[in-house]
Amino acid sequence: MKFLIVGASGFIGRHLLAHVRSLGLEAIGTQARSRVPGLLTFDLLQHRIGDCVSRSFFEGQGPFYVVICAVISDMDLCLTDPVRAHAVNVEKIIQLIEDVRNWNATPVFISTNYVFDGRIGYYTEEHPVSPANAYGRHKAEVEQYLQRNIPHALIIRPDKNIGDDPCEYHFFSTWYRLLTAGQPIVCIEGQLISPTYVDDTARAIVMACRMGLTGVYHVVNPEYFHRDELARQFCFAAGMSPSVICKPISDFHFPDNRALKAYLDGSKFRRTTGMQFTTVREVMQRFMQKVRQMET
Ligand SMILES: NC(=O)c1ccc[n+]([C@@H]2O[C@H](COP(=O)([O-])OP(=O)(O)OC[C@H]3O[C@@H](n4cnc5c(N)ncnc54)[C@H](OP(=O)(O)O)[C@@H]3O)[C@@H](O)[C@H]2O)c1
Known part of the structure; x- marks a missing residue:
């Protein structure tokens, strides 16, 4: 192969x-x-x-x-x-x-x-x-x-x-940088993701x-979250008080449309393969472990 x-x-x-x-x-x-x-x-x-x-x-x-x-x-x-x-x-x-x-x-x-x-x-x-x-x-x-x-x-x-490497570009690394810079995480209201x-x-x-x-x-991971709730949980995992702002999608003035609830049912794949997905909590923990390793 x-x-x-x-x-x-x-x-x-x-x-x-x-x-x-x-x-x-x-x-x-x-x-x-x-x-x-x-x-x-x-x-x-x-x-x-x-x-x-x-x-x-x-x-x-x-x-x-x-x-x-x-x-x-x-x-x-x-x-x-x-x-x-x-x-x-x-x-x-x-x-x-x-x-x-x-x-x-x-x-x-x-x-x-x-x-x-x-x-x-x-x-x-x-x-x-x-x-x-x-x-x-x-x-x-x-x-x-x-x-x-x-x-x-x-x-x-x-x-x-999402990833567990603070040096790569994904939600958690972006959010961690914002939080450590004292800036809030701004989320689209009502957006659901897996x-x-x-x-x-x-x-x-x-x-x-x-x-x-x-x-x-x-x-897809069978867990799904509102984006702002995921951000809040990330703040808790990072040991920081939640600093999350939720705004309606119209406030972002995106040139093109965004989907609010484009999250997927992944049961066909899981049923076919028997694959278990890593929980978001585990990914957050691994991310923070790597942050601590980098800081020491
Ligand atoms: N990441 C997600 O959360 C996510 C979610 C849903 C679907 N997807 C899909 O998964 C796939 C991979 O996503 P990703 O996040 O890994 O994307 P990504 O990080 O943006 O990487 C895009 C890749 O495409 C290459 N590329 C861009 N323009 C190219 C061109 N003209 N010719 C050849 N290669 C070109 C880039 O190469 P260089 O960087 O070297 O230019 C890079 O390797 C995409 O099809 C995306 O739609 C991703």
Whole structure:
């Protein structure tokens, strides 16, 4: 089993690459603008995958997986720079999918809960997609392409990923920096999320590939929180008095829409794989343990 991870300099891709290699499996990771040692440079807007990765990587003992983590994830940029964002998130991703199809590799597309508009919430894989912003529409377009053309593809929909490393960029590291600077955590009122440990997402992707799963799976922690409640719990875990401000979404003046309740029902994946997810409390504890280690 071999993996090509496209977008391995990003949050999920980085953890996926580390997990795959920790299992002794062969993997190549790509980056676009980052300069992480050991990653190949592959920019969807400039290169074809065959220019950067030798086809011979996918010779020998299969199966072969190409995990697509590459994305322009800035939701407002997807609206304000629509040509570039659509090119990266849709057109060039589809070109990549077609290129690796000729290599006999299975695409694993990392999609998003934003394929739903968040009016209903707790979505299953059976719910029809209903994206409310450009980013969600891009993801839904690629999902639809895969469902029509590559039925053995795997589509993973994560919700908000969280980490335990204070040096990485995610909710907890951002919130900890704000709190230590004496600033409040400002949250969108009424937003529900299933914060999922990034290493669980990495583990789940590999597990799904090992089991030969195809089709759509929601890969999420079964716990879900209002964003402001999660922030409050984080303050408690950090030993600080809660400093959380909740504002209606209209106060943020986002150029594009945000989903309020795009949290997912992940029971299909858990039932199929038996995978247990790390609780948010454990992730917070690990995060604080690492903070203390850094401070001593
Ligand atoms: N993180 C979450 O909470 C979350 C939640 C739901 C869904 N997802 C989905 O999960 C996937 C991974 O998310 P993430 O958080 O790891 O994203 P991320 O941290 O923003 O990383 C994005 C990756 O895409 C690469 N990339 C950007 N533009 C590119 C281009 N033109 N050509 C090739 N690569 C390009 C980046 O490379 P450089 O940095 O080197 O430029 C980086 O490796 C995405 O599809 C995202 O939609 C993530």
